[in-house]
Amino acid sequence: MPAEVPTIVATSGGWTRRELGGIDWAGTAHLAVELARVPRDRAPRVTYLGTAGGDQRSWAGEVHAAGERAGFRTTVLDLFPMPSVPDVAAQVLGSDVVWVGGGSVANLLAVWRVHGLDGVFARAWEAGVVLGGVSAGSICWFTGGTTDSFGPELRPVTDGLGLLPYGNGVHYDSEARRRPLVHELVASGVLGETHCSDDGVGLVYQGTELVEAVAEVPGKGAYVVRREGPGVVETRVEPRLLRP
Template sequence: MPAERPTIVATSGGWTRRERGGIDWAGTAHLAVELARVPSGRRPRLTYLGTAGGDQRYFSGEVHAAGERAGFETTVLDLFPMPSVEDPAAHLLTQDVVWVGGGSVANLLAVWRVHGLDEAFRAAWQAGVVLGGVSAGSICWFRGGTTDSFGPVLRPVLDGLGLLPHANGVHYDSEARRRPLVHELVGSGVLGETHCSDDGVGLVYAGTELVEAVTEVPGKGAYVVRREASGEVVETRLEPRPLP
């Protein structure tokens, strides 16, 4: 049973750090699994892509361990030095959830397109596979956003996959330059309407509609930034639903 509608969970969260090292899946990732409507009697199938971080093998090990603790059937789809499965597009279609890690969204998009994953992700999304991710793994589903892919000074990225027809701002509360740059880019028309998330917050989309914001951390927010006909940039805060 795939998701009821094409579904994306775009976040500035998804992980929590364990006291003695390693990671666990946090609330927004568990929500993505819930939205996938996995049939009872089998474990949720989740595949992780670390393309934006260069497919770091040590982190893939942490992902597998976190998946085991969560009860997920976890795989990792690497693209360096070559795809780790014979048919990546077919592999995506067998999953309940695809989760994309953070890093360089500019590099991620370039590598995905070389391997034809831009079209593969669209097909998986339309088939009901829930797409999710954090940071670069959030921005990639939109038309664009703000990124440090090109250096320490944040810049716009404008060639996202465009499954969602807006732009995306991540780490909105934890990196001082994020909010003013979003406002500047929306005001100048470089970015259109932009949906933003504080750390720990996820944005849930059914089709291309933003249906709710959720949070792993109390007090955090989500925001919609748009330019009015007058040219004024308006930011509207959305109060996220707290996750268990």
């Protein structure tokens, strides 16, 4: 039973640090699994892509351990030095949820396109596989956003997959340059309407409509930034607080 409509959960969250070390899947990732409507008689099939971080094997181990604790059947899909599964399209299309990690969104997009994943993800989204991710794994689904892919100074990226026809601003409250750069890019027309998330906040889309914002921690926000005249208007979207 796939998601009822094409669904994306784009976040500046998804992970939580464990007191004893390692990570666990956090509320926004669990929400993605819930939206996938997985039958109760089997474990959710979650495919994780760490392309943006260079497919680090140590992190893949953390992802597998977190998935085991959460009761997920987790597959880490590496693309370096070659795909780690025999049929990349079949792996993606056979998933309930695809979750994408952070890192370089510019490198991620280039590598995905070499392997034809841009088309595969469009097919999966339309088929009801829930797509999601954090940071670079959020921006990739949009037309573009702000990124440190090119160096320490934030710059725009404008060649996202475009499943969602908006810009995307991640880490809106934790990196000082993110908000003003989004405003500049929207005001200049480099980005269109842009949807932004504080750390720990997720944006939930059904089709291309933003249906709600959710938060893993209280006091956080989501924002819609639109061009108006020579400037911009930023509207706060109050998130629904997820249960721990």
